[in-house]
Amino acid sequence: MNLLRLIAIALVIWLLVRLIQRYRAKNRLTKSCSTKGNLGVMVECAYCKLHIPRQEAVKRDQKFYCSRQHAAKDRD
Ligand SMILES: [Zn+2]
The missing domain is CATH 1.20.5 (Single alpha-helices involved in coiled-coils or other helix-helix interfaces)
Known part of the structure; x- marks a missing residue:
């Protein structure tokens, strides 16, 4: 038992x-x-080609940037 x-x-x-x-x-x-x-989604900065998480990226004109500075520089 x-x-x-x-x-x-x-x-x-x-x-x-x-x-x-x-x-x-x-x-x-x-x-x-x-x-x-x-x-999970990584995006490429349209200015310096750095890969950054999508939620941290700055989006402008359907493009992603690693920072606001790069978003501004790419516009010029
Ligand atoms: Zn950049």
Whole structure:
């Protein structure tokens, strides 16, 4: 009977681990999805060709720039 109890406990632990893993995987998936929308996309500065995250880029006339200075310089 001791062995049966051991198997039952092992089964419960295994189920818990599976549940936690699935929960973590789900969290990671949604997290990576949201970061992909913000940080994942890299854009090139139209002036100095530097690559910067899209959310940090300065957008002007359908072009991206690493800074406002470069956006202003490219316009001249
Ligand atoms: Zn630049």
